[in-house]
Amino acid sequence: MRHVHGRARRAGAALAAAMTWALLLAGAAGCTAGGSGFGGMFGRPAGPDDVIRITPDDARENVRPDQELSVRVPDGHLESVRVVRSQDARETPVPGRISADGRRWKPAEERLALAAKYTVDVVALDGDGHRVARRTTFTTYVPEERFIAYVAPENRSVVGTGMIVSLKFNREITDRAAVERAVSVTARPAAEIRPHWFGTDRLDFRPEHYWKPGTEVTVALEFQDVEGAPGVYGLQDKTFAFTVGRSQVSVVDAAARTLRVTRDGTPLAIVPITAGARKTPTYNGKMVITELLEITRMNSRTVGFGGEYDIPDVPHAVRLTDSGTFLHGNYWSPADTFGRENVSHGCVGLRDVKGGGAETPAGWFFDRSLVGDVVEVVGSDDAEVAPDNGLGGWNMGWERWRAGSALR
Known part of the structure; x- marks a missing residue:
């Protein structure tokens, strides 16, 4: 019995030795992931995530836009890096460059996009010359609050020479410099165009003098992911353009009760008007046409005059201010009022008929006006209209x- 057991022990030892060599040979054949030789037997083999270091980490969520995106290798060098941003159902390659020593890649963009998925594909050689590949993905922060700008004038419009590019924001902007940097207004022929902030929710652009007729103006908004206020990010990334038409400047003389219309330096007509009465005078100063309404309702309660009037069908209404100053057709005052007496609540009235007549003074002016034309009032007892x-x-x-720029 002892002899039999001794043979069994010798057979077991031989079997164990054979299994050990088989495992070593298997290791030598390269079956360990990312390693070579016998490395897998004596420690964790070097895998792609050891050779290629990618920031942010794989599968990370809610990455902030100021988080660094980088790819590096401690040893060896990078062969290729491809990064794709998926956002709003569109895939966009992210440009970048590999450093001179081949060990680091950085994107050309300084900040990550919001509400996007990034996919990073990397091929590199480790320190022993073995090729390794790695893919990671991460998603960026989706903000709850966004800001947008309502823009004037409209895209592809033809406007008068007094047009001002005006951006009205739906939220308060506290980092006005960041938002201002994201707007570009250019003109052909070239002109110096400067911005001015009115409070924290409006940004206007204009040249020093009225635009030259024929000028083509392009406005680029690159608000996408710009942080306009803490936690409030821009949404728009768009370009629009407009063309400046002929020059028309009209001067209302409230004392003489006339409207003098000049087109490209040539007088067109002098039209009798009625301006604001003594207790409700018309603003002095330069105003720009912002709306042309064939017919509109005017209610005194909307402009702080109580129930003094409510006219449901005011014809040929040309808006001059946000506060309710219009140059409009007037069919309810006697014909001899125009040119003789100021009776309005601050607007400028031209003779018209109910429903609006094409051949009346109001119809004539309306048909020859553009959004962006300048109407200047002089000779009134009121103050100058506010710039905003x-x-x-x-x-x-x-x-x-x-001086009203945040970047001065």
Whole structure:
């Protein structure tokens, strides 16, 4: 029995030795992931995530836009890096460059996009010359609050020479410099165009003097992912353009009760008007047409005059201020009022008929006007219109206008 047991022990030892060599040979054949030789027997083999280091980490969520995106290798060098951003159902390659020593890649973009998925594909050689590949993905923060700008004038419109580019934001902007940097306004032929902030929710742009007729203006908004206020990010990434038409400047003389219309330097007509009465005078100053309404309702309660009037069908209404100053058709006053007496609540009235007539003074002016035309009031007993009341920015001197930039 002892002899039998001794043979069994010798057979077991031989079997164990054979299994050990088989495992070593298997290791030598390269069956360990990412390693070579016998490395897998004596420690964890080097895998792709050891050779290629990617930040942010794989599968990470809610990555903030200021988080660094980088790829590096401690040893060896990078062969290729491809990064794709998926956002709003579109895939966009992210440009970047590999450093001179081949060990680091950085994107050309300084900040990550919000609400996006990033996919990073990397091929590298480790320190022993073995090729390794790695893919990671991560998603960025999706903000709950966004800001947008409502823009004037409209895209592809033809406007008068007094047009001011005006951006009205739906939320308060506290980092005005960041938002201002994201707007570009250019003109052909070239002109110096400067921005001015009115409070924290409006940004206007204009040249020093009225635009030259024929000027083509392009406005680029690159608000996507710009942080305009803590936790509030921009949504728009768009470009629009407009063309400046002929020059038309009209002067309302409230004392003489006339409207003098000049087109490209040539007088067109002098039209009798009625301006604001003594207790409710018309603003003085330069105003810009922002709306042309064939017919509109005017209710005194909407402009702080109580129940003094409510006219449901005012014809040929040309808006001049946000506060309710219009140049409009007037069919309810006697014909001899125009040119003789100021009776309005601050608007400028031209003779018209109920429903609006094409051949009346109001119809004639309406048909020859563009959004962006300038109407200047002189000779009134009221103060000058505020620069932020409608597009009243032409009432502000150039140096003061320029001082209203957040980047001065």
